[in-house]
Amino acid sequence: MLRENPAEPLGLQFGQSQAVRSDEYGTESPIWLSEMARGGESALNPLTVSNAFFAQIPSGIFSSIxxxxGTLLRLGNLLPHEMLFAMKWWLPSLLLFIGLPVWFRQITGQLRWGYLAxxxxxxxxxxxWWSGRPVNTLGFVAAGCALAIFATNAFERRWWTRGVVAVLGAGVLLARLPTYYQPLAIVIGVPVVVATAVVILCLRTSWRHRLVSLGAIxxxxxxxxxxLFWEARDAVAAGLSTLYPGDRRSTGGPVEFGRVFGGTNYAWLEAVGPSGATFETELATSFNVLIVIVVLLFTARRWRGGRMQAGAAIPIVAATLFWLSWCTISWGPVGELLPIINRVPDFRAAQGAGFLATIAFCLFMAQWRPSRRVAVPLTAAAVAGGISAYAGSSLQLEMLPGLTNLMVWVSAIITAGAVFLLVRWPTSWLPPLLTGLAAVAMTATATPVLFGLGDLRDSDTAKEFLAWGDTARAEGTVWASDDGYVDALLMSTATPSLSSRQQIGPNVENWMRLDPTGEHEDMWNRGGLHIQFDWTDSAALEWSMPSPDMVVISGSPCVVADRIPELKNVVSSQPLTDGCLALIDELPWSGRQHYIYEVAVP
Structure with a gap:
């Protein structure tokens, strides 16, 4: 994949690379690496509006804050790229493991359930299996919400300076919520923000203090x-005017039971793999089963928590149940009429609801008290294990045919055991610790860990493209290739390229240069689009769309360069004989030899 020679990769890596997240290895990480290589210079792709907004890269003063x-990535000329990349990648996780436990302590007085969550x-x-996208959203949201509650308490104690700083910090952190994959942000981010607002209103202070504090936040x-939106208004406008996903409207519908409640069976996903064209990323869900346990326990014993805990739990539980209805019940045309909600496909709701279920379960358990009777923990364990077993059996039928009966039973037993321990001994650290270890064992090897940046910086091919990228940016020229892995390399080395990712929307004027009649606008007027070329000797450009997020333009590089004169270099996976091309180099990438040509169009 993103290696000069996959058989001899550079750098130290634990785990196996897997071609299941092109949005990450073909877009997000390359954009971040590009920002470091450019050192703050403007990016250049004539076909697209700036991708900075959705990549959380600054494009002005306010977004720099x-x-x-993303602003710190511009220090690539001063600091090691691997250090800056690690900072960008792991910051949301750090904020999650700091912000969520603090948020739990502010509400429940306990840290351990926040750590388990x-x-x-x-x-x-x-x-x-989704490259930490939910963490990227929840990390900043949790930290922002914890700061919001801290600010409210600071104002009560007349710590004005601390309160003002916390209000500004909370605003900055929460402003990121709508900038990173909106369907997921709507499902998992908004309910936590709403729950925090309710918690502030439940504080035992005057209504004036609560309303003023909440209003300031x-x-x-x-x-x-x-x-932020004003600064990125051109890019946002381009995204909203796209045919996809700009005008996409979704409605709720039934997703397979195994897919919705099978989260506890996905420990085997790496070993057995999904069937057909379904990727692990699209199949994997979280622990939706936990909301069933919350409802069961609520009916078994009265609520013992205070009003702050109730203020946090009720919105989270309500949101979880709503999103589960969105992915289990057909909403028909009514669903398409619900603003904001209609931006969420049913399968995304299935993936996101489990994170809310996890928070709801941990909030509920923070007020749960043990009893001498074991009937309730046994019942909860049996229900959780039964749902896990049924979901696993459902997955066996179609999506995970490689899942064996033994795997299903092991998953069900571990699920039942974890729930029993948590419900039976809620005041002990041992059950959360064992449950956390079980979760780690499930997926710890799903994502490889790379020390350094490997071939994207240390290989001879990458070093060549870093130099070519500097030259192209200085001259205002662009490249193009016919290989997706080379496209990722071009982006990672800040080499301007026509064959790249159009994350937000098109530069319509420049697309019309490539498609003068606008005949193929339905293919290129899209967000989240992979732009690829297929080099031939044809004098006519042919357009195809093998998937909703990919357009392939087939034809001669000379024709493309004639329409877009900025094209001065092309990369091909096979030798080309077009008259306008001059071979200047041959370089290996992703285990294949690639031919580098200079374009000379009179």
């Missing part, structure tokens, strides 16, 4: 969010 981690969220299959969030 909100996206401070953080571990279950981080190692959930839907997180580990809301204004801070709106202030930073408004400035």
């Amino acid at each position: 909100v996206f401070l981690d 953080a571990v279950l969220i981080f190692f959930a299959p839907a997180s580990m 809301v204004l801070s969030g709106l202030f930073w969010t408004g400035l």
